[in-house]
Amino acid sequence: MRDRILSFLSERGTLADEQAVAYLLTQADPIGAAERLLRSFSDPPMVITLVDIRAAVAIARAASERAPALRPTPALLPAPRPLGSIPASFRETVAPASDVAEDLRILKDITGHSTCEGTLADFARYFRHRFHTISRLLRSRPELAGAMEIARAKKLTRDTAFIGMVTEVRTTKNGHRILEVEDETDSAAVLLPADSSLASDAIVNDEVIGVAGRSNDRGLFIAKSIVHPDLPTSKAFPRTDGHVRVAFMSDIHVGSRTFLADRWAKFEAWACDGDEVARSLRYLVLSGDVVDGIGVYPRQDEELVLDDIYAQYEALSSMLHELPDHLKVILSPGNHDAVRPAEPQPALPAAIQKLFDSNVTFVGNPCTMSLHGVRILAYHGRSMDDFVSAVPALSYARPLDAMREMLRKRHLAPIYGGKTPIAPESEDHLIIDPVPDIFVTGHVHAAGVGEHRGVVLVNSSTWQAQTSFQKMHNIEPVPARLPIVDLHTGEAVVKAF
Numbered sequence: 110m111r112d113r114i115l116s117f118l119s120e121r122g123t124l125a126d127e128q129a130v131a132y133l134l135t136q137a138d139p140i141g142a143a144e145r146l147l148r149s150f151s152d153p154p155m156v157i158t159l160v161d162i163r164a165a166v167a168i169a170r171a172a173s174e175r176a177p178a179l180r181p182t183p184a185l186l187p188a189p190r191p192l193g194s195i196p197a198s199f200r201e202t203v204a205p206a207s208d209v210a211e212d213l214r215i216l217k218d219i220t221g222h223s224t225c226e227g228t229l230a231d232f233a234r235y236f237r238h239r240f241h242t243i244s245r246l247l248r249s250r251p252e253l254a255g256a257m258e259i260a261r262a263k264k265l266t267r268d269t270a271f272i273g274m275v276t277e278v279r280t281t282k283n284g285h286r287i288l289e290v291e292d293e294t295d296s297a298a299v300l301l302p303a304d305s306s307l308a309s310d311a312i313v314n315d316e317v318i319g320v321a322g323r324s325n326d327r328g329l330f331i332a333k334s335i336v337h338p339d340l341p342t343s344k345a346f347p348r349t350d351g352h353v354r355v356a357f358m359s360d361i362h363v364g365s366r367t368f369l370a371d372r373w374a375k376f377e378a379w380a381c382d383g384d385e386v387a388r389s390l391r392y393l394v395l396s397g398d399v400v401d402g403i404g405v406y407p408r409q410d411e412e413l414v415l416d417d418i419y420a421q422y423e424a425l426s427s428m429l430h431e432l433p434d435h436l437k438v439i440l441s442p443g444n445h446d447a448v449r450p451a452e453p454q455p456a457l458p459a460a461i462q463k464l465f466d467s468n469v470t471f472v473g474n475p476c477t478m479s480l481h482g483v484r485i486l487a488y489h490g491r492s493m494d495d496f497v498s499a500v501p502a503l504s505y506a507r508p509l510d511a512m513r514e515m516l517r518k519r520h521l522a523p524i525y526g527g528k529t530p531i532a533p534e535s536e537d538h539l540i541i542d543p544v545p546d547i548f549v550t551g552h553v554h555a556a557g558v559g560e561h562r563g564v565v566l567v568n569s570s571t572w573q574a575q576t577s578f579q580k581m582h583n584i585e586p587v588p589a590r591l592p593i594v595d596l597h598t599g600e601a602v603v604k605a606f
């Protein structure tokens with residue numbers, strides 16, 4: 110394709126530098142894009158550079174914002190694919206999304222509300238907020254109605270219960286597990302006997318739990334049960350009026366050599382020209398790592414085709430621009446995006462937002478939003494790295510299990526001091542409250558849909574092939590899958606491209 114682009118341009122009396130060619134290669138139809146680009150110049154330069162492309166894209170965008178009906182469609186669309194794994198029930202004719210008025214509300218987002226400076230006092234306040242908020246959730250559980258302070262529970266030798274934050278988890282040579290748990294009054298060593306099911310519970314550092322049991326005469330608290338806040342009961346999915354549908358994506362990694370442009374082209378063709386399911390999509394939620402970024406990991410430059418952060422977002426903007434106008438995009442950042450990595454991450458900065466069409470709304474990570482009254486919690490999922498290292502039963506290949514643990518703990522990233530950087534905001538934005546109807550993560554480059562106590566779970570795939578880093582760590586990505594959820598029923602499917 111690189112050669113075809115170069116000969117296409119040279120036949121028309123111009124050339125393009127490395128970066129400009131790389132940009133064109135990220136487009137679904139590179140030759141069509143080159144043709145449109147040439148048309149945009151009154152006098153084409155000798156060698157087209159990224160600067161030229163940027164100018165051309167900005168002009169084209171300004172024009173299409175003024176006259177949206179004249180939006181050019183790609184010249185060479187690949188043929189639409191037959192529906193893969195989408196069941197017949199999902200293919201019933203529904204009202205086209207273009208007839209549905211937008212109903213998006215942002216319910217919870219750090220953007221514009223960050224106050225922390227990262228001082229010691231900030232951290233103390235942050236953890237106090239976490240402790241008190243999750244304690245309150247735990248106190249509504251009947252097992253913990255009489256929970257007392259640790260200092261008091263430790264002194265009694267009858268059955269008692271307390272609530273505390275886990276500060277250490279270790280396993281003895283006999284397979285018992287010992288937790289250090291503390292509250293504002295004291296800390297206790299809690300034994301989870303090897304022969305009980307408690308020993309295999311996925312307990313991690315810095316989560317807040319309830320413990321019921323009895324202190325022995327050597328000051329060790331023998332647990333009979335561990336209580337996680339979890340979701341109290343199975344809840345019903347709120348039904349919207351129409352079959353409005355939402356598609357989920359993350360980890361597009363535009364700018365990487367391993368970005369799967371051909372698979373994206375198939376998605377784009379389907380979205381623009383596809384069947385009743387494509388036409389029923391009203392929203393596209395993008396949960397982070399939308400570009401590959403710059404300097405995210407050592408020697409990343411060797412794996413980039415676009416080594417300019419703005420060029421990466423411009424390429425993404427053009428890709429999104431080709432999608433149907435009525436597809437509302439909600440974009441939150443991940444650990445590869447150009448914003449502070451500490452969570453909660455605010456929305457991308459204005460200098461990047463202005464590269465995009467007005468149908469893209471920028472939010473933070475995590476973000477709780479409502480679409481037609483259905484509550485969606487979108488979180489990139491960096492903490493899954495820490496969950497997978499801390500809990501032997503969890504793996505990169507099964508992200509929905511890690512998501513269930515987050516819901517049980519009512520916290521997106523309980524483990525502090527691992528790979529997930531956490532900003533000590535005055536409130537803990539990573540607490541899961543309120544309970545969402547749909548919970549989506551990305552990051553692990555897997556794909557899947559599932560359920561936990563009435564919450565629809567979505568892990569939103571990737572558009573990047575295996576990187577050398579992932580090969581080293583034995584991470585097999587599952588790329589180019591598009592989870593779609595029907596807001597009327599909560600039914601979730603995954604379409605492959």
Ligand code: D5M
Binds near residue numbers: 445552
């Ligand atoms: O993460 C892509 C995948 O690579 C995801 O499964 C996590 C994994 N990953 C990322 N960084 C690390 C480190 N440092 N160790 C182990 N595994 C990791 P992405 O965010 O796209 O780079």
Ligand code: FE
Binds near residue numbers: 360398445
């Ligand atoms: Fe990623």
Ligand code: ZN
Binds near residue numbers: 398443445491
């Ligand atoms: Zn990531």
